[in-house]
Amino acid sequence: MEQSYEKSVKRLEEITGILEEGKISIEESLKLFSEATAILSECTKYLDSAEQKITNLIKGE
Numbered sequence: 001m002e003q004s005y006e007k008s009v010k011r012l013e014e015i016t017g018i019l020e021e022g023k024i025s026i027e028e029s030l031k032l033f034s035e036a037t038a039i040l041s042e043c044t045k046y047l048d049s050a051e052q053k054i055t056n057l058i059k060g061e
Helices: 005-021 026-059
Strands: none
Touching: 005 026
């Protein structure tokens, strides 16, 4: 993940706010939506990895 998880979540919140306002063009909305889905994918991978690490720690590995 190029930026921290927290910064990624903050960017997702910003994008969500912009999209909810509905004051931008369809083209810009699609660009932001595409950015958001990429960020969400990275966040999901990060959380899956963190979950696996926690599972391994609990199992004593």
